[in-house]
Amino acid sequence: MKPASFDYHRPQTIEAALDLLARYGEAAKPIAGGQSLGPMLNMRLARPEHLVDLNDLVELDYVRETDTELEIGALTRHHRVANAVEVGRSHPLLASAASTIGHYPIRQRGTLGGSLVHADPAAQLPLIAVLGNAKIIVRGQSGTREIEAGDFFKSVMTVDLRYGEMVIAVRFPKLLPGTGWAFDMFSRRRGDFAIVAVAATLRLGDEGHQPVIEMALGGVDAVPLRLDLGDWFENRDITAAGWTREAAAHVAATISPEDNKMVPADFRREIADMLCENVLTAAIARARGETP
Incomplete structure (x- = not known):
């Protein structure tokens, strides 16, 4: 099968993406790697009227360290999460789990934010986020919220994300020495x-x-x-x-x-x-x- 028809949007800034998501509400779906949403569109399990492509938001593709946290942008691909020096040094558990996601082409396309929002109860990255009490940063036109991972996941493929919001980053506490x-x-x-x-x-x-x-x-x-x-x-x-x-x-x-x-x-x-x-x-x- 092929997807139902939709209008395609490719914003160049986070603000433009948030404007589209707020404007079209429940009729809009953001897409980045598309490794979960793509098959759902093809099988018509998801039928958005507007598809908002986030792939030009390169400012959301990053890995940063502070003294106590590892912050990773929502558009960071699984392959980078698995192989970034900063992740291997300060959170080897996260790197190990990310390296097991799907196959190599999937890890090259799939994103951290997409995995969390898809919220498959058996997926690797939501599991590591919940284990370490990670903070999930979501943003909408009304502002930014920081949500503990244990509160973010509500049920199967259901998360604490309001219409018009999107995940922009995740903050994982670093593993302490000797862990x-x-x-x-x-x-x-x-x-x-x-x-x-x-x-x-x-x-x-x-x-x-x-x-x-x-x-x-x-x-x-x-x-x-x-x-x-x-x-x-x-x-x-x-x-x-x-x-x-x-x-x-x-x-x-x-x-x-x-x-x-x-x-x-x-x-x-x-x-x-x-x-x-x-x-x-x-x-x-x-x-x-x-x-x-």
């Missing part, structure tokens, strides 16, 4: 969306202090699921043999994935169990300065 990290996913074929994806960060506690462990799962709920495991890990020796197996089993028992004929809930739990153990094992190795 172990890991990402893993399971899909039927290389390049497919994950059936389940898991990401974690881990910092070993000093003497008398508990380790800090954060974990998020994709594909097991309507939005990326960030787990609060602090109480469960309290007073547990994470250097003891078998703790990763015990932790993974605990996580798998707490999730309630959707049950359907294509991917039964029990299968997702089994995959989550396996991935959680892999991720925790790799994260603690990195926290110790070892190669996983």
